Amino acid sequence: xxxxxxxxxxxxxxxxxxxxxxxxxxxxxxxxxxxxxxxxxxxxxxxxxxxxxxxxxxxxxxxxxxxxxxxxxxxxxxxxxxxxxxxxxxxxxxxxxxxxxxxxxxxxxxxxxxxxxxxxxxxxxxxxxxxxxxxxxxxxxxxxxxxxxxxxxxxxxxxxxxxxxxxxxxxxxxxxxxxxxxxxxxxxxxxxxxxxxxxxxxxxxxxxxxxxxxxxxxxxxxxxxxxxxxxxxxxxxxxxxxxxxxxxxxxxxxxxxxxxxxxxxxxxxxxxxxxxxxxxxxxxxxxxxxxxxxxxxxxxxxxxxxxxxxxxxxxxxxxxxxxxxxxxxxxxxxxxxxxxxxxxxxxxxxxxxxxxxxxxxxxxxxxxxxxxxxxxxxxxxxxxxxxxxxxxxxxxxxxxxxxxxxxxxxxxxxxxxxxxxxxxxxxxxxxxxxxxxxxxxxxxxxxxxxxxxxxxxxxxxxxxxxxxxxxxxxxx
RNA sequence: GGCCAUAUCGUCUAGUCCGGUCCAGGACGCCGCCCUCUCACGGCGGAAACUGGGGUUCGAAUCCCCAUAUGGCUACCA
Numbered sequence: 350x351x352x353x354x355x356x357x358x359x360x361x362x363x364x365x366x367x368x369x370x371x372x373x374x375x376x377x378x379x380x381x382x383x384x385x386x387x388x389x390x391x392x393x394x395x396x397x398x399x400x401x402x403x404x405x406x407x408x409x410x411x412x413x414x415x416x417x418x419x420x421x422x423x424x425x426x427x428x429x430x431x432x433x434x435x436x437x438x439x440x441x442x443x444x445x446x447x448x449x450x451x452x453x454x455x456x457x458x459x460x461x462x463x464x465x466x467x468x469x470x471x472x473x474x475x476x477x478x479x480x481x482x483x484x485x486x487x488x489x490x491x492x493x494x495x496x497x498x499x500x501x502x503x504x505x506x507x508x509x510x511x512x513x514x515x516x517x518x519x520x521x522x523x524x525x526x527x528x529x530x531x532x533x534x535x536x537x538x539x540x541x542x543x544x545x546x547x548x549x550x551x552x553x554x555x556x557x558x559x560x561x562x563x564x565x566x567x568x569x570x571x572x573x574x575x576x577x578x579x580x581x582x583x584x585x586x587x588x589x590x591x592x593x594x595x596x597x598x599x600x601x602x603x604x605x606x607x608x609x610x611x612x613x614x615x616x617x618x619x620x621x622x623x624x625x626x627x628x629x630x631x632x633x634x635x636x637x638x639x640x641x642x643x644x645x646x647x648x649x650x651x652x653x654x655x656x657x658x659x660x661x662x663x664x665x666x667x668x669x670x671x672x673x674x675x676x677x678x679x680x681x682x683x684x685x686x687x688x689x690x691x692x693x694x695x696x697x698x699x700x701x702x703x704x705x706x707x708x709x710x711x712x713x714x715x716x717x718x719x720x721x722x723x724x725x726x727x728x729x730x731x732x733x734x735x736x737x738x739x740x741x742x743x744x745x746x747x748x749x750x751x752x753x754x755x756x757x758x759x760x761x762x763x764x765x766x767x768x769x770x771x772x773x774x775x776x777x778x779x780x781x782x783x784x785x786x787x788x789x790x791x792x793x794x795x796x797x798x799x800x801x802x803x804x805x806x807x808x809x810x811x812x813x814x815x816x817x818x819x820x821x822x823x824x825x
Numbered sequence: 826g827g828c829c830a831u832a833u834c835g836u837c838u839a840g841u842c843c844g845g846u847c848c849a850g851g852a853c854g855c856c857g858c859c860c861u862c863u864c865a866c867g868g869c870g871g872a873a874a875c876u877g878g879g880g881u882u883c884g885a886a887u888c889c890c891c892a893u894a895u896g897g898c899u900a901c902c903a
Contacts, residue, residue: 390903391903392903393903436835464900477899488827494901496901513830516830518829522826527901529901537902556897557829557831559899559903560895560897561828582830584896585897619837622852629851630852632837632851649837651830651895652896653837655836656836656853658835658853659854660853662854663853692860709864709865737861791865796864799863
């Protein structure tokens with residue numbers, strides 16, 4: 350039975366990179382018929398917050414990759430908990446004792462200041478700093494301020510990474526690292542090993558920034574007599590300048606993208622393609638399809654730049670493919686958020702506006718000023734009513750003519766306004782552009798907008814006529 | 826500095842394991858054309874890459890070596 354895990358630290362919002370790591374863990378577990386566990390790594394009490402934890406869980410669930418087991422917004426699931434490290438402090442101590450007993454770990458009283466001094470000394474003489482004190486034989490008992498160090502043996506340690514292939518480390522280049530600050534404050538590299546064992550994790554899929562932690566964890570894992578784990582290290586997501594993604598590069602959290610009007614399905618599709626592909630040209634996948642096709646073998650070995658244009662394009666496709674009810678639901682949310690009073694509209698008007706807009710936007714957040722004219726009479730400069738090399742008089746004449754035509758179309762056939770009006774224009778001496786440009790501007794107040802027919806449909810006959818009148822005034 | 830990893834269009838990538846079908850394919854972006862009252866959509870077309878140098882071979886994007894570049898790690902954070 351395959352078991353994977355995502356183990357975020359609640360020290361900030363759900364980062365886009367964490368979301369992708371979670372996704373790959375989810376996909377691998379599901380593809381193998383396994384279980385996907387979520388553990389909260391909050392051993393760093395100073396930086397961990399409940400708000401962050403909630404944001405992370407909610408973000409993951411929004412993406413559709415909430416945990417099978419472990420911490421969820423609904424509480425904890427599963428029998429191998431607790432799944433928050435802050436609730437597990439009791440279980441760690443006994444393993445600390447095991448390591449001290451076996452001589453694999455020892456108390457080190459060396460002060461932080463002393464360590465800093467040694468480090469600077471090594472730096473100055475351009476020597477790598479490898480701390481292995483005389484007292485690594487375990488001559489000291491615990492005392493206030495002591496840290497527990499792991500006694501690193503000299504050997505070449507290697508593992509077969511599921512993504513990167515064989516990776517070797519010479520542990521003689523490694524110092525005796527700290528696994529706990531006193532009895533009650535075990536550190537990351539230690540607790541992770543305990544938790545992964547106790548939660549029966551079989552595959553550890555994480556960012557490649559953890560590669561150098563792996564030999565430490567393998568050492569501890571072995572000293573404790575635990576089962577060997579499988580590792581897979583994913584390439585990082587990079588900013589456009591190829592550096593690590595950070596706040597200064599703009600939106601970096603899933604929450605940011607949700608607020609901007611991206612769809613979870615689009616995010617998942619995009620994130621999956623950032624570092625993985627099936628081996629062909631296919632690019633559109635639902636979560637379920639990704640589960641079917643996913644394989645660690647096809648995960649890329651090098652970092653991937655986060656390409657916002659590509660995300661936008663994928664998101665636009667997903668928006669257009671949404672059923673109308675969904676478009677209305679999400680569109681309404683953003684419209685309201687952007688300050689529009691939806692009570693002014695009938696359900697049918699709302700549906701029309703949103704479905705018109707959904708063909709034109711890349712993110713829901715874009716529904717804003719562009720739709721203002723649907724809600725209120727537009728303000729605009731009369732000059733833009735005049736098309737190409739028409740004169741103002743011609744534009745005015747055109748508007749007067751079209752006003753009459755619209756007036757004569759009765760309410761019952763108003764829904765066929767497009768075909769009716771085109772027919773009438775064709776039979777007249779007017780050209781399409783000569784009629785439709787001034788008309789469209791009269792209705793929208795904009796040089797760029799949806800077609801006049803769509804707008805007329807939404808506005809209704811009376812408002813259409815009123816706006817044409819207003820335009821005629823501007824040209825008088 | 827040390828250790829580890831990576832290297833195909835601007836970006837995401839196919840092709841690399843099992844060398845010839847690759848004067849390198851797709852997507853995003855960009856440019857042009859078509860559709861068209863405008864914008865957007867859609868359709869068609871275009872420019873655009875094997876990091877460099879050696880080697881192996883009849884033949885290398887693919888195998889080997891070196892160089893270079895880039896990224897990660899180098900905590901009493903995770």
